[in-house]
Amino acid sequence: MGQVQSRLTISPTPTKLAWMMHLRMLTTMHGLCEVRQCSKRWKNLCPQTKNLQKCQMSSAGSSEMLQVTVDDKSGIATMTMCRPPVNSLNLEFLTQINIALEKLENSKDCSGLIITSKIPKIFCAGLDIMEMYQPNVDRLQEFWRTLQEMYIRLYGSQLITAAAINGASPAGGCLMAMSCDYRVMAPGYKIGLNETQLGIVAPFWFQDLIINTMGFRQSEMALQLGTLFTSEEALNLGMVDKIVPQEQVMETAIQEIHKWKKIPGFARQITKSALRKPSIDKLHSKREEDIANFRDFITKDSIQKTLGMYIESLKKKAK
Amino acid sequence: MGQVQSRLTISPTPTKLAWMMHLRMLTTMHGLCEVRQCSKRWKNLCPQTKNLQKCQMSSAGSSEMLQVTVDDKSGIATMTMCRPPVNSLNLEFLTQINIALEKLENSKDCSGLIITSKIPKIFCAGLDIMEMYQPNVDRLQEFWRTLQEMYIRLYGSQLITAAAINGASPAGGCLMAMSCDYRVMAPGYKIGLNETQLGIVAPFWFQDLIINTMGFRQSEMALQLGTLFTSEEALNLGMVDKIVPQEQVMETAIQEIHKWKKIPGFARQITKSALRKPSIDKLHSKREEDIANFRDFITKDSIQKTLGMYIESLKKKAK
Amino acid sequence: MGQVQSRLTISPTPTKLAWMMHLRMLTTMHGLCEVRQCSKRWKNLCPQTKNLQKCQMSSAGSSEMLQVTVDDKSGIATMTMCRPPVNSLNLEFLTQINIALEKLENSKDCSGLIITSKIPKIFCAGLDIMEMYQPNVDRLQEFWRTLQEMYIRLYGSQLITAAAINGASPAGGCLMAMSCDYRVMAPGYKIGLNETQLGIVAPFWFQDLIINTMGFRQSEMALQLGTLFTSEEALNLGMVDKIVPQEQVMETAIQEIHKWKKIPGFARQITKSALRKPSIDKLHSKREEDIANFRDFITKDSIQKTLGMYIESLKKKAK
Numbered sequence: 043m044g045q046v047q048s049r050l051t052i053s054p055t056p057t058k059l060a061w062m063m064h065l066r067m068l069t070t071m072h073g074l075c076e077v078r079q080c081s082k083r084w085k086n087l088c089p090q091t092k093n094l095q096k097c098q099m100s101s102a103g104s105s106e107m108l109q110v111t112v113d114d115k116s117g118i119a120t121m122t123m124c125r126p127p128v129n130s131l132n133l134e135f136l137t138q139i140n141i142a143l144e145k146l147e148n149s150k151d152c153s154g155l156i157i158t159s160k161i162p163k164i165f166c167a168g169l170d171i172m173e174m175y176q177p178n179v180d181r182l183q184e185f186w187r188t189l190q191e192m193y194i195r196l197y198g199s200q201l202i203t204a205a206a207i208n209g210a211s212p213a214g215g216c217l218m219a220m221s222c223d224y225r226v227m228a229p230g231y232k233i234g235l236n237e238t239q240l241g242i243v244a245p246f247w248f249q250d251l252i253i254n255t256m257g258f259r260q261s262e263m264a265l266q267l268g269t270l271f272t273s274e275e276a277l278n279l280g281m282v283d284k285i286v287p288q289e290q291v292m293e294t295a296i297q298e299i300h301k302w303k304k305i306p307g308f309a310r311q312i313t314k315s316a317l318r319k320p321s322i323d324k325l326h327s328k329r330e331e332d333i334a335n336f337r338d339f340i341t342k343d344s345i346q347k348t349l350g351m352y353i354e355s356l357k358k359k360a361k
Numbered sequence: 362m363g364q365v366q367s368r369l370t371i372s373p374t375p376t377k378l379a380w381m382m383h384l385r386m387l388t389t390m391h392g393l394c395e396v397r398q399c400s401k402r403w404k405n406l407c408p409q410t411k412n413l414q415k416c417q418m419s420s421a422g423s424s425e426m427l428q429v430t431v432d433d434k435s436g437i438a439t440m441t442m443c444r445p446p447v448n449s450l451n452l453e454f455l456t457q458i459n460i461a462l463e464k465l466e467n468s469k470d471c472s473g474l475i476i477t478s479k480i481p482k483i484f485c486a487g488l489d490i491m492e493m494y495q496p497n498v499d500r501l502q503e504f505w506r507t508l509q510e511m512y513i514r515l516y517g518s519q520l521i522t523a524a525a526i527n528g529a530s531p532a533g534g535c536l537m538a539m540s541c542d543y544r545v546m547a548p549g550y551k552i553g554l555n556e557t558q559l560g561i562v563a564p565f566w567f568q569d570l571i572i573n574t575m576g577f578r579q580s581e582m583a584l585q586l587g588t589l590f591t592s593e594e595a596l597n598l599g600m601v602d603k604i605v606p607q608e609q610v611m612e613t614a615i616q617e618i619h620k621w622k623k624i625p626g627f628a629r630q631i632t633k634s635a636l637r638k639p640s641i642d643k644l645h646s647k648r649e650e651d652i653a654n655f656r657d658f659i660t661k662d663s664i665q666k667t668l669g670m671y672i673e674s675l676k677k678k679a680k
Numbered sequence: 681m682g683q684v685q686s687r688l689t690i691s692p693t694p695t696k697l698a699w700m701m702h703l704r705m706l707t708t709m710h711g712l713c714e715v716r717q718c719s720k721r722w723k724n725l726c727p728q729t730k731n732l733q734k735c736q737m738s739s740a741g742s743s744e745m746l747q748v749t750v751d752d753k754s755g756i757a758t759m760t761m762c763r764p765p766v767n768s769l770n771l772e773f774l775t776q777i778n779i780a781l782e783k784l785e786n787s788k789d790c791s792g793l794i795i796t797s798k799i800p801k802i803f804c805a806g807l808d809i810m811e812m813y814q815p816n817v818d819r820l821q822e823f824w825r826t827l828q829e830m831y832i833r834l835y836g837s838q839l840i841t842a843a844a845i846n847g848a849s850p851a852g853g854c855l856m857a858m859s860c861d862y863r864v865m866a867p868g869y870k871i872g873l874n875e876t877q878l879g880i881v882a883p884f885w886f887q888d889l890i891i892n893t894m895g896f897r898q899s900e901m902a903l904q905l906g907t908l909f910t911s912e913e914a915l916n917l918g919m920v921d922k923i924v925p926q927e928q929v930m931e932t933a934i935q936e937i938h939k940w941k942k943i944p945g946f947a948r949q950i951t952k953s954a955l956r957k958p959s960i961d962k963l964h965s966k967r968e969e970d971i972a973n974f975r976d977f978i979t980k981d982s983i984q985k986t987l988g989m990y991i992e993s994l995k996k997k998a999k
Contacts, residue, residue: 223904241625243632254896258573258636259599265632266542267624280897305905306879313881313903317896560944562951577892577955578918584951585861586943 108138109160110146117153118299119146119201120292124160128167131214133181135170136188143195153307154299155199157218158206158292163231165205168213174340175349186336189214190329193247196221198322200311202302206295208288212236212270213244216281220251223302223314225282226294232270233281239268241348243339245332247325254321256280427457428479429465436472437618438465438520439611443479447486450533452500454489455507462514472626473618474518476537477525477611482550484524487532493659494668505655508533509648512566515540517641519630521621525614527607531555531589532563535600539570542621542633544601545613551589552600558587560667562658564651566644573640575599746776747798748784755791756937757784757839758930762798766805769852771819773808774826781833791945792937793837795856796844796930801869803843806851812978813987824974827852828967831885834859836960838949840940842933846926850874850908851882854919858889861940861952863920864932870908871919877906879986881977883970885963892959894918 107125112118121142123129131139146152159165173185196203196218205219207227216233219225227233235252237244244252244265252261256279263269264279276282286294302310325332339345426444431437440461442448450458465471478484492504515522515537524530524538526546535552538544546552554571556563563571563584571580575598582588583598595601605613621629644651658664745763750756759780761767769777784790797803811823834841834856843857845865854871857863865871873890875882882890882903890899894917901907902917914920924932940948963970977983 224901238624238628238632241628243628243635246635249632249635254900256897257576257895259575262573262633262636263543263602265636266629267621268628283901302905305876309876309879309881309906310904313876313887314900316881316884316887317900317903557943557947557951560947562947562954565954568951568954576895578894581892581952581955582862582921584955585948586940587947 107135108142110142112146112149112152114151116296116300117151117303118296119149119152119155121146121155121157122160123158123166126161128164129159129161129215130167130170131189131192132170132173133185133188136185136192140188140191140195143192143199146201147195147199152201153303154202154204156204156206156292156295156299157222158295159209161209164209165207165211165231165233166215166218167210168215168217171349174345176346177340179337179341182340183333183337186333187329190247190325190332193217193221193251194322194325197251197318198315200307200314202299202310204295204298206291207231207233207273207282208291213240217248217251220255220281224284224295224298226284226286226291226298227273227276227282228288228291229273229285231273233273233276234268234270235265236268236270238266239270241345245336246328247321247332250321250324252281426454427461429461431465431468431471433470435615435619436470436622437615438468438471438474440465440474440476441479442477442485445480447483448478448480448534449486449489450508450511451489451492452504452507455504455511459507459510459514462511462518465520466514466518471520472622473521473523475523475525475611475614475618476541477614478528480528483528484526484530484550484552485534485537486529487534487536490668493664495665496659498656498660501659502652502656505652506648509566509644509651512536512540512570513641513644516570516637517634519626519633521618521629523614523617525610526550526552526592526601527610532559536567536570539574539600543603543614543617545603545605545610545617546592546595546601547607547610548592548604550592552592552595553587553589554584555587555589557585558589560664564655565647566640566651569640569643571600745773746780748780750784750787750790752789754934754938755789755941756934757787757790757793759784759793759795760798761796761804764799766802767797767799767853768805768808769827769830770808770811771823771826774823774830778826778829778833781830781837784839785833785837790839791941792840792842794842794844794930794933794937795860796933797847799847802847803845803849803869803871804853804856805848806853806855809987812983814984815978817975817979820978821971821975824971825967828885828963828970831855831859831889832960832963835889835956836953838945838952840937840948842937844929844933845869845871845911845920846929851878855886855889858893858919862922862933862936864922864924864929864936865911865914865920866926866929867911867923869911871911871914872906872908873903874906874908876904877908879983883974884966885959885970888959888962890919 107123109120109122109124111120111122113120121139123135125135129135143155146155169189173182177185202224203222204224204226205222207219207225209228210231211219211227211233213236216235219233235244235248237248249261249265252265255261256264260279264271271279271281273282273285277285284294284298426442428439428441428443430439430441432439440458442454444454448454462474465474488508492501496504521543522541523543523545524541526538526544528547529550530538530546530552532555535554538552554563554567556567568580568584571583574580575583579598583590590598590600592601592604596604603613603617745761747758747760747762749758749760751758759777761773763773767773781793784793807827811820815823840862841860842862842864843860845857845863847866848869849857849865849871851874854873857871873882873886875886887899887903890902893899894902898917902909909917909919911920911923915923922932922936
């Protein structure tokens with residue numbers, strides 16, 4: 043943990059706060075474990091964090107949260123998330139992702155898309171909780187609408203989409219991965235919709251997505267328990283499609299897309315649309331209701347109080 | 362079979378009649394096997410019956426069909442069925458179960474519920490056929506409504522529910538088990554929706570429940586064939602979640618509930634409701650129609666004639 | 681490949697054209713593989729074709745595409761497809777199948793049905809592409825309606841139905857097999873809905889059928905990729921229920937139907953209807969729309985042009 047933790051102790055940046063809050067949120071909102079346990083549990087999700095700096099250096103600038111490249115020869119785009127510390131999804135990051143998805147969707151040169159992460163040991167840690175604490179209600183609603191938008195674009199994409207899951211992928215990170223056509227994962231990480239562990243609830247379209255992916259019964263248990271599965275468990279349940287060593291994740295995703303590219307695109311796209319349209323239509327028809335539900339839930343005094351206490355305790359520690 | 366069978370031969374009580382009818386109903390309504398085979402098949406379901414007496418003695422009185430206790434420390438309730446000979450579900454027994462479910466649901470001290478049986482080798486043999494022969498139509502309808510009520514309460518319960526399946530669990534017994542959140546089963550028993558083997562039909566909500574539990578295709582075969590699965594087969598199909606030795610069934614159910622209790626209750630309950638609501642709503646919307654279907658089917662001359670012949674033959678044997 | 685191929689080279693009959701077109705259609709409509717590869721791929725589906733003659737001889741006449749027998753003792757009918765070269769489904773063949781299904785359905789002496797093939801190494805190669813090239817629109821629509829009819833009759837049959845899959849079973853052949861109650865397959869063949877590989881799209885009721893058979897996620901991948909599974913893969917995915925050596929396929933199907941016959945027929949039929957009715961009703965309600973979709977898709981210039989080029993190239997070769 044050395045390098046980054048040290049830096050953070052010296053200079054308590056917003057980044058550090060978000061990071062620490064994630065540690066706490068992921069483990070303590072339900073009030074059942076001690077801080078020491080929480081850290082362990084998070085380490086389990088993300089055992090190695092010293093390379094965060096690397097990501098920040100390699101990106102062109104601090105604003106470059108999302109690196110998008112398209113390989114001209116293959117037509118395969120790669121969308122690399124690089125929003126330290128844990129690729130958490132806030133309004134701006136989701137907006138960038140949506141803009142990129144729209145551009146790629148409309149590009150004639152692009153037929154496939156791989157989503158991956160530049161943050162070591164983290165694919166995507168899910169929603170940024172800073173969006174949820176003492177929120178401006180307009181922004182809160184816009185945040186949720188933008189998340190819906192990301193799912194609608196990705197799950198309904200005409201592109202061949204693959205998640206190259208090279209790190210932990212809880213909650214919104216799992217949603218993103220399950221919205222793709224194929225999932226390749228490195229061993230030793232955790233993935234799942236762990237919302238209930240944080241005292242919150244995965245909305246109906248997260249639920250529909252996991253049910254589509256691994257069936258009703260296992261989804262029902264996983265959603266109630268907020269289970270984070272190991273890569274191997276996720277493979278057995280069908281939540282991911284293949285496990286390969288970390289260094290082969292990208293190459294395997296590329297090879298998989300090449301396999302799908304052999305299928306006439308028009309027929310494949312019509313087939314994909316027909317299968318996924320009912321789920322997407324359902325969200326479209328309940329979109330405003332879903333936003334209102336999220337807003338009303340998050341702005342509850344009890345939820346805000348819990349959030350506030352943790353943020354306060356973290357600020358004190360940071361001083 | 363010694364002790365109880367002897368007692369029954371001396372004194373043909375209603376209990377004996379119900380027991381013998383179950384033996385026959387479970388095996389011969391389709392007219393394809395001889396009595397000798399039937400007995401064997403039932404013995405397969407329930408190989409040891411000599412301890413029935415024990416259950417009757419240990420209960421406070423003959424009316425105490427259902428023993429409900431709540432552990433103050435853990436908040437886990439245990440509902441123990443003790444209606445000899447086979448925990449068959451009649452109107453009064455179902456009513457007692459529903460009253461207990463309502464009380465526990467409303468109790469602030471109770472967060473989990475384990476359903477189990479005091480009858481050796483039997484979890485619950487399903488519906489009491491005495492409710493179906495020459496029925497008073499009002500009572501018949503009330504009987505079915507009460508069964509619907511049991512399913513609605515149990516499948517939709519806010520409590521963490523586990524079935525500690527310590528014996529055979531055909532038909533309605535399987536329904537009861539599948540309505541829980543988790544199923545622990547002892548090895549060597551049978552479980553399944555075997556209605557078609559008796560010439561009757563599992564209604565749509567039994568069907569929805571088994572499909573939710575183990576998927577469409579395996580459910581379709583199981584429902585058409587009325588398959589009774591061994592504990593091991595049921596585990597492989599996902600109909601039960603764990604097999605442990607008989608003496609560990611209760612303790613395992615308790616430990617499982619403790620695991621679920623670590624999840625914030627509010628989030629878990631909203632998640633559970635969202636997932637199970639469509640199935641429950643469907644029954645709500647078709648409840649009267651379903652009652653009428655059952656009434657019209659059971660009161661068919663052909664069904665009543667079959668029932669009557671067997672009851673008559675049993676009475677003659679009993680003399 | 682010797683005998684038949686030789687005969688075909690000497691005398692280019694319509695049969696040969698259909699056969700060669702199938703070879704090409706199955707593999708080259710998407711324009712991604714060379715003729716040499718195509719032949720190999722088809723050989724993989726159908727490695728042995730020299731016994732085609734045998735089928736033609738053993739049938740009573742060239743018009744006897746469908747041989748139907750009923751075993752008086754068991755009440756089990758066998759419907760044997762014998763339309764060389766590959767049992768492809770054209771309007772007349774489908775009509776014969778539907779007439780047979782209707783007769784058997786109404787026969788009091790018949791309780792079970794086995795569908796199998798007399799063509800060595802081929803169960804059924806799916807739709808006859810000659811129905812789709814430069815079609816008379818009225819006939820094209822009638823063709824599709826007759827295919828719908830076949831599915832509705834078979835998937836909704838009151839009979840106990842088993843597919844004895846003794847050869848390759850792509851596309852419409854897979855549909856036919858999945859419409860039965862049970863599937864026994866010989867090892868070493870391929871089965872699947874490979875429509876997208878041909879640049880066409882399996883309609884919604886094909887999709888519903890495969891989802892009912894093997895769940896959403898695996899169906900979604902199989903449909904997008906047009907995967908043809910080996911017998912063994914199909915067993916693991918639940919697409920078929922049992923693999924036995926070629927010479928035991930029929931006998932195993934018979935034994936399976938005997939097992940199902942032990943269940944009271946009335947109860948089994950009501951159960952089957954309840955489970956399959958939603959899928960069948962969905963097709964009933966969208967039947968005309970589905971016919972129009974098929975007609976509009978197939979009569980597209982781009983599709984017709986592709987068809988035409990291949991037929992032309994085959995004709996030239998045949999000269």
